[in-house]
Amino acid sequence: MRAAASVGDRVDAIDTPALVIDLDAMERNLARMAEFARAHHVRLRPHAKMHKSGDIAQLQTAAGAVGVCVQKLSEAEALAARGVADIFISNEVIAESKLARLGVLAQRIRLAVAVDSVLGVDRLAAALKAAGSMADVFVEVDVGQGRCGVAPAAAGALAQQVVSHGLRFAGVQAYHGRAQHLRSAAEREAAVRHAVTAARAAQAAITANGIACPLVTGGGTGTFAFDAASGVYGELQAGSYLFMDADYAANEPTPNAPAFEHALFVKSQVISRGHSHAVVDAGHKSHAIDSGLPRVWGRDLEFANGGDEHGILRPRGDSPPGIGSTVWLVPGHCDPTVNLHEHFIALRGGLLQGTVEAVWAVDARGCAR
DSSP states (O other): OOOSOOTTOBGGGOOSSEEEEEHHHHHHHHHHHHHHHHHTTOEEOOBTTTTOOHHHHHHHHHTTOOOEEESSHHHHHHHHTTTOOEEEEEEEOOOHHHHHHHHHHTTTSEEEEEEOSHHHHHHHHHHHHHHTOOOEEEEEBOSSSSSSOBOGGGHHHHHHHHHHTTOEEEEEEOOOTGGGGOSSHHHHHHHHHHHHHHHHHHHHHHHHTTOOOOOEEEOOTTTHHHHHHTSSOOEEOOOGGGTOOHHHHTSOOOTTSOOOOOOEEEEEEEEEEOSSOEEESOOTTTSOOTTOOOEESSSOEEEEEOOSSOEEEEESSSOOOOTTOEEEEEOSOHHHHHTTOSEEEEEESHHHHOEEEEEEEOTTTTOOO
8 A cells, every 4th residue: 555645745735544653752762761771771672563664663672773673573573574683572472483484583683582391491492493493482470460480489490491401491471451541540550560580580590490590581661670670570571652552651750760762653634524523534443442442632622422534523622623734643552553554644844834854654553474
């Protein structure tokens, strides 16, 4: 599909609906997180499943990130094809057909993967041996998410299984996803304390088996300041800080942590207007709603569900905008919103008077396997 704009176009020329990055805001977010990581002596490995873009991943590594995380092998393959050279699949890969691809990918880049079962370790070892390659292996520990991961006490035995196969044991994957969206800072801090206790117990179980534990990796946009302060996490996996969706913005700010700006928007246009409402051309095909409907930027309007192709704007303080007007939407959840689009329109100079500086492909769009 043709992109919604070309380099050099003015903001008014961007066709709608379109996924637009405010480059000035994004670069400020990028610099703030990179500086935070440097100041706190932790590595930064942002989650690229959020933006799915080789261009953006390269910007993050140029700013100091050691590499990126993804959740799917196909995401890793797509970003590696764009020159991203250090990727952690922070998820389990079990299917032998996928592991064969993983072994081949590990011939080309520095690759890491998470494991939480003996079967997973055994199959991973066989695939890497068949490909003549090597990968870093993190034992995933359940630190409160209630999803993947072994109990902390079981981490030592699984690390021993990794080492017995001659694989590179790289440390502990300790991500607590649910903690990211707890609204109060106190709740998030308490969740991190729990995660830190679990991660320390996992480290102890591993070292009790005579294995060094080089790194604990995890954390996210909602908890990164608490993760870094713990002294346990050596690497942060925050990703959404770069774009800051409406859901993360609803969190109470963390004291003494950098603030991030909205940098990702859906540009929409009013196509119809009633007496007490207006209708824009951006429905569910343009933005994900798993974390709520988008928020209207810069206007006192409520966005209501209009279906796949439409959004309904109802006044709270402002009058409904007229037909042809531009309305900027802040997505509720950036990751799945990005996955709905083929391109980012990267805008320099702001949403009102900006110019298109770049058009970036969403390289890993639809990479669900």
